[in-house]
Amino acid sequence: KAGVTQTPRYLIKTRGQQVTLSCSPISGHRSVSWYQQTPGQGLQFLFEYFSETQRNKGNFPGRFSGRQFSNSRSEMNVSTLELGDSALYLCASSLVGVPEAFFGQGTRLTVV
Amino acid sequence: GENVEQHPSTLSVQEGDSAVIKCTYSDSASNYFPWYKQELGKGPQLIIDIRSNVGEKKDQRIAVTLNKTAKHFSLHITETQPEDSAVYFCAASTGTASKLTFGTGTRLQVTL
Numbered sequence: 001k002a003g004v005t006q007t008p009r010y011l012i013k014t015r016g017q018q019v020t021l022s023c024s025p026i027s028g029h030r031s032v033s034w035y036q037q038t039p040g041q042g043l044q045f046l047f048e049y050f051s052e053t054q055r056n057k058g059n060f061p062g063r064f065s066g067r068q069f070s071n072s073r074s075e076m077n078v079s080t081l082e083l084g085d086s087a088l089y090l091c092a093s094s095l096v097g098v099p100e101a102f103f104g105q106g107t108r109l110t111v112v
Numbered sequence: 113g114e115n116v117e118q119h120p121s122t123l124s125v126q127e128g129d130s131a132v133i134k135c136t137y138s139d140s141a142s143n144y145f146p147w148y149k150q151e152l153g154k155g156p157q158l159i160i161d162i163r164s165n166v167g168e169k170k171d172q173r174i175a176v177t178l179n180k181t182a183k184h185f186s187l188h189i190t191e192t193q194p195e196d197s198a199v200y201f202c203a204a205s206t207g208t209a210s211k212l213t214f215g216t217g218t219r220l221q222v223t224l
Contacts, residue, residue, distance in 0.1 A: 042216050042217065090155050090156070099161070102158060104155050
């Protein structure tokens with residue numbers, strides 16, 4: 001069974017640009033959550049989607065957004081990038097109503 | 113909101129020794145406590161978890177204990193091996209995969 005797949009693995013963007021990251025969950029998993037990992041702040045929850053609806057949101061500015069498609073694949077978007085957005089962005093998938101979350105390898109975003 | 117503290121931040125043990133990592137949480141509503149292992153360049157890997165109705169859980173060389181009264185839980189690794197070297201994160205949630213609150217991580221180094 002394939003794991004969580006995130007694309008791309010690495011991205012370099014310039015301040016002010018926007019970026020879209022993609023996540024394909026484990027087959028059968030309909031819940032997708034996103035986390036930001038930085039050396040200073042650690043792992044922080046961004047948002048969760050299932051049934052194409054955002055179910056929960058962390059404490060991040062509105063520049064961070066996401067969506068989920070009918071096949072459970074999810075994308076997150078960051079607009080007007082800032083240097084501080086440089087981080088490893090992780091996607092986790094789970095069965096709905098089950099707490100076990102399985103992470104992908106992440107997308108390393110560098111903002112210059 | 114939930115706050116999870118994790119200690120120590122670094123831990124060095126000799127191969128074959130045991131390693132113990134401790135976490136405390138603040139929200140008495142939390143009832144799911146997973147542990148993740150993150151190797152360099154990879155996403156966090158779920159290695160063991162425990163729910164609040166259980167005091168201890170074991171899986172081969174890994175065990176987790178939970179003290180709900182004191183709001184702390186611990187990871188125990190016995191007979192450590194070099195491949196156990198990684199960063200370990202504890203987390204807490206109210207039983208859904210979304211909004212895991214993570215500890216700050218423990219870098220475990222197993223030396224020969």
